[in-house]
Every structure is written in structure tokens, then in C-alpha cells.
Amino acid sequence: SGRVVVVGGGLAGAKTVEALRERGFDGSVVLLGAERERPYERPPLSKGYLTGSDEREQAFVHAPEWYAAHDVDLRLAVTVTAIDRGSREVVDSDGTRTGYDHLVLATGSEPRRLDVPGGDLDGVVTLRTLADSDRLREQLARVAGSGGRVVVVGGGWIGLEVAAAARTAGCDVTVLVRDPAPLLAVLGERLAHAFADLHREHGVDLRTLVDVRALQPAQPGGTAVGAVELADGTRLDAALVVVGIGATPRSGLARDAGLAVGADGGIEVDSGLRSSDPHVLAVGDLAAVDHPFLGERVRVEHWDAALHHGATAAATILGVDEPYDRLPYFFTDQYDLGMEYTGWPGSQGYDEVVVRGDEAARELVAFWLRQGRVVAGMNVNVWDVVDDVQALIRSRAVVRPERLADPGVPLADL
Numbered sequence: 001s002g003r004v005v006v007v008g009g010g011l012a013g014a015k016t017v018e019a020l021r022e023r024g025f026d027g028s029v030v031l032l033g034a035e036r037e038r039p040y041e042r043p044p045l046s047k048g049y050l051t052g053s054d055e056r057e058q059a060f061v062h063a064p065e066w067y068a069a070h071d072v073d074l075r076l077a078v079t080v081t082a083i084d085r086g087s088r089e090v091v092d093s094d095g096t097r098t099g100y101d102h103l104v105l106a107t108g109s110e111p112r113r114l115d116v117p118g119g120d121l122d123g124v125v126t127l128r129t130l131a132d133s134d135r136l137r138e139q140l141a142r143v144a145g146s147g148g149r150v151v152v153v154g155g156g157w158i159g160l161e162v163a164a165a166a167r168t169a170g171c172d173v174t175v176l177v178r179d180p181a182p183l184l185a186v187l188g189e190r191l192a193h194a195f196a197d198l199h200r201e202h203g204v205d206l207r208t209l210v211d212v213r214a215l216q217p218a219q220p221g222g223t224a225v226g227a228v229e230l231a232d233g234t235r236l237d238a239a240l241v242v243v244g245i246g247a248t249p250r251s252g253l254a255r256d257a258g259l260a261v262g263a264d265g266g267i268e269v270d271s272g273l274r275s276s277d278p279h280v281l282a283v284g285d286l287a288a289v290d291h292p293f294l295g296e297r298v299r300v301e302h303w304d305a306a307l308h309h310g311a312t313a314a315a316t317i318l319g320v321d322e323p324y325d326r327l328p329y330f331f332t333d334q335y336d337l338g339m340e341y342t343g344w345p346g347s348q349g350y351d352e353v354v355v356r357g358d359e360a361a362r363e364l365v366a367f368w369l370r371q372g373r374v375v376a377g378m379n380v381n382v383w384d385v386v387d388d389v390q391a392l393i394r395s396r397a398v399v400r401p402e403r404l405a406d407p408g409v410p411l412a413d414l
């Protein structure tokens with residue numbers, strides 16, 4: 001019993017209230033969300049929803065009537081501005097105070113802005129919300145219609161997905177990447193190039209080792225963007241600039257309330273997702289979890305964590321010890337390529353990459369190894385292998401690279 005207040009109406013918040021009711025929590029449950037929309041999932045916003053192939057309703061976590069039916073007090077368009085840990089209350093922008101026995105922070109993350117002159121011109125956009133995706137879909141159609149160019153700044157997952165959607169919409173697309181290849185930090189050179197090739201084959205003008213120096217208006221003194229200026233002086237015409245340079249956790253509330261927040265802005269939580277104040281938990285993008293299997297703090301900005309943290313948070317609130325022990329998992333879709341990645345090279349990294357399958361056809365499973373043990377795996381246009389890859393990681397078995405590379409050897413037999 002008692003009252004649980006969840007701040008943040010994204011996937012992690014919605015799954016937390018669902019898990020509380022599913023596990024029989026009979027106290028009051030309040031879900032406060034800053035957006036006007038009820039909780040929805042973000043992956044479609046840069047994929048099927050952006051290209052128009054997915055229906056809007058598919059994105060929502062629950063039907064509108066679900067909340068009342070489960071006695072969840074859903075309050076939308078409410079922004080929490082402070083946590084008063086002394087009185088155990090949250091304060092929202094209207095000054096309303098809501099008391100809690102347990103508080104769950106689920107405020108997610110905020111896209112980074114481009115900090116250069118002209119970075120705030122009209123037509124310089126980021127993608128985080130359903131409203132952003134609605135707007136971007138219209139903008140892509142308009143740019144395609146006028147024969148203009150979309151410049152994507154940043155070659156991370158969202159940037160590349162937007163590039164694919166923009167090509168699908170018929171736009172000319174340039175992607176600007178600081179590193180020698182997109183996704184280099186996550187995938188390493190060999191596999192990052194697979195994504196670079198994919199986009200180039202689809203007609204994307206992918207430029208690496210470039211830095212944006214400024215954005216310029218279309219007309220002198222105007223408010224709409226017209227061009228991107230690179231550090232070497234190159235000027236690229238741009239009817240629309242999509243900035244995909246990462247996100248930062250929205251942990252200001254936690255920091256102001258004196259909770260332990262790490263250098264990357266993640267809220268430090270134990271394996272039961274409790275922060276440095278046991279009455280306050282954190283879930284989703286925000287949570288830097290002390291991971292029992294991986295033996296270090298793990299914070300991922302991925303759908304799978306937002307989907308599953310709620311169950312652990314609910315267990316903790318109900319007094320059940322159920323450590324969060326899932327291996328990180330991520331997926332992406334770009335053009336006709338589907339990919340899943342699981343595992344965590346972590347602070348110690350990897351020393352070997354092994355590929356099984358056909359790299360040229362982009363039908364493969366790649367493995368990252370440290371001292372002969374698989375620490376992460378990625379399947380590209382190959383399906384139903386994530387469980388086997390995770391079992392391999394969890395076994396910590398030393399594997400023979402030539403067997404790992406051989407598609408004839410079942411992963412379960414390694």
C-alpha cells in the first residue's frame with residue numbers, strides 16, 4: 001500500500017505502473033508526464049511512423065481506457081519541477097505538491113542541440129517526440145517536393161534511421177560524421193563500414209571526418225536555415241537540418257535533490273533500481289544500474305531497458321529482491337536491413353571481432369570477444385539468434401574463433 005508517484009510518461013514510466021498493478025500493488029499510483037500524449041514508444045518515430053507505414057495508435061503503450069481501468073491516476077501535460085525529499089513530495093510547475101512513499105524517476109533523455117552559430121534557425125530540428133516525428137514527416141515531404149536537400153548532422157542510430165527515411169521519402173540526403181565512419185564507437189571499424197556502405201548504396205552523400213562550423217540562413221538576416229558550413233569552409237545547401245548527435249539524461253531533478261548522479265548524467269542505482277535515497281528509484285534511459293552479471297554500472301538509452309526496468313522497480317517497491325540482470329539489447333531498421341545487438345564490451349572493451357556469414361550481402365552475425373570470450377554480438381538480416389548469443393555471453397566460455405565463424409556450427413554447440 002502507500003502511494004507510488006512516477007515522474008515521466010514514457011515507456012519506462014508506463015511499464016512501471018503496469019508492473020505495479022500486475023504484481024498486485026494495491027496502493028495509489030500516480031503517473032505524471034510532461035507531454036500531452038499518453039505514454040508511447042519512440043522507436044517507430046524514426047522508422048515506420050516517420051515513413052508513414054505504421055499507424056499512430058500502434059506507438060502507444062496502453063489504450064486510453066487502460067489507465068482508469070487499472071486505477072492509475074495519469075496526469076498529462078504536467079512537468080515536475082522539484083523533489084522535496086524531506087516531506088516526500090514532488091512539486092509540479094503549477095505548484096501542486098504530490099506526496100509519495102516511493103518515487104520513480106522516468107524522465108528519459110533530451111536530444112543534444114548543435115552548439116554553433118545558427119544552431120537555432122528554423123528548420124534545424126531534433127527528433128524525440130511524436131510531435132517532432134509528425135513535423136519531420138511533413139518537412140521531409142516538403143523537401144522532397146521542392147528538390148531540396150536534407151543534411152543530417154551525426155551518424156548515430158537516429159541520424160542514420162532519419163537518413164534512410166528521408167531517402168525513402170525521396171529527398172537528397174547528406175550525412176555528416178565527425179569520425180572516420182558512422183557508429184564507429186559502438187561497432188568498430190569493420191562493421192561500422194557496413195553501415196556506411198549501406199547508406200552510400202542508397203544514394204546518401206555520407207561525409208566523414210567533418211565538423212559543422214555554422215548554420216546559415218537561406219536569406220541574409222532570415223530565420224530559416226539555408227546552408228551548413230563545415231570547418232574546412234565547405235558550404236552545403238540545406239533545406240532542412242536534422243541534428244542527431246546524441247542525448248543527455250534528464251537528471252536535473254535528481255541532481256537538485258542531492259541524489260547520486262554520475263559523470264554522464266545517469267542516476268546511480270543499485271540492481272534493484274534504488275537511488276542513493278531508498279525511497280527514490282530510477283528507470284529507463286536515466287538509470288545507471290549496478291549490473292550483477294556485468295560487474296559495472298550500465299546505462300543504456302535503449303527500448304529494451306525502458307521496457308523491462310519497470311518490473312524490477314515494482315518488485316523492489318513490493319519488497320521483493322529481483323535484481324535487474326538483463327543484457328543490454330538494441331535493434332535498428334534501415335532500408336531493408338534489420339539488426340539486433342546485444343551484450344556489453346564495457347570499460348574493458350574487446351580485442352577481437354569475428355564474423356560468421358556473408359559480409360558483402362550484409363547477412364551475418366558478428367561477435368566481439370575479450371580474451372576469447374564473447375562479450376557482445378550483432379545479427380544483421382539473420383533472425384532468432386539473440387537468445388543463443390546471450391547464452392554464449394553468459395556462459396563466459398572461451399570459444400574457438402574458427403568455430404564461431406563457421407555457420408555450420410550451431411551457436412548452442414560452441
Ligand code: FAD
Nearest residue numbers: 008010011012034042043080107108284285301302303306
Ligand atoms: P523517454 O521515452 O524519454 O520518456 C520520458 C518522458 O518523461 C517524456 O515523455 C518526457 O516528456 C517526460 N518528462 C521529462 N521530464 C519530465 C518532468 N520533469 N516532469 C514530467 N515528465 C517529464 N531504442 C532502441 O532500443 N531501438 C530503437 O530502434 C530506438 N529508436 C529510437 C528512435 C527515436 C527517435 C528515439 C528518440 C529513441 C529511440 N530509441 C530506440 C531509444 C528509446 O526510445 C529510449 O531508450 C526510451 O524511449 C527510453 O524510455 P524512457 O521512458 O526512459 O524515457
